[in-house]
Amino acid sequence: MKLSNLLLAVVVAIASFGITVAAQADTVNARCEVYPKGERATSSGSCTFSQRQGVVGIQLKNGRRYDLRPVGNQPGNYRDQNGRAVYRQSGLGDQGQIYRLANESIYVYWDTAPYGQNSGSGNSGSFAASSHPAAGTPVDRLSDLVGARAGQVENTVEQRGYQFIKPASASGDAIYTYWRETRTNYCVTILTEQGRYESFAYATPADCK
Structure with a gap:
């Protein structure tokens, strides 16, 4: 009886260890x-x-x-x-x-190092990463257009030097699009909800590729 209890305890311990390892993985x-x-x-x-x-x-x-x-x-x-x-x-x-x-x-x-401080990137790469605004930084030159109807002021966005690149994602009334700030070549994401501009923020350089 004691032997069977011991075997049961071993089996339970092994199973628990396997679950823990799987969760950690x-x-x-x-x-x-x-x-x-x-x-x-x-x-x-x-x-x-x-x-x-x-x-x-x-x-x-x-x-x-x-x-x-x-x-x-x-x-x-x-x-x-x-x-x-x-x-x-x-x-x-x-x-x-x-x-x-x-x-x-x-x-x-996935890289746990702070943005723009990755090792082995060289001086020019580090400069490029640090010179681009951090993703999520508001675009001050377009902040006055928040709440405006996209169809009415899209020409204003273009006149201020922003070029449409591609759509990002859409679901329901929320639509994300990518634009390029032509004077700096920075990438910008615009959120439109229910036909109105909700936010203008800088994205990562890779977003506009």
Whole structure:
């Protein structure tokens, strides 16, 4: 009887160890930047990113956590823990992922070093990275157009030196598009909701490629 109990304990221990290892294997260290709509990053630093059976978990260093569950058949569509729509957006390539929430955006970078401080990039690369505004930084030259109808003032955006590059993502009434600031060659993302401009923010250089 004692032998059977011992064997059972060993089996349970092995199973628990396997579950723990599997859970750890799905979680990686990353760097996260959180941008409320139209504002600079309010949180930037180390975080953890996990994905299990399509469910994405993002844990910030300040204790805040996001649990995003996939919905529908369209890849990149989620609901957060409050039931609000979330969209995964391309633009960082193999450097990370972007998640657009109802009131903020989360940039997840696989490289845990601060932006523009990656090692082995050389002087010119470091200068280029640091000279481009951080993703999420508001575009001051367009801030007066927030709330305006896109169809009525799109010409104004172009006259101020912004060139349409490509659409980014769309779901329901929310549409993201990428533009290039011609005088600086910086990449800009514009959010339009219900036909009105909601925010103008700098994106990453890779977004406009």
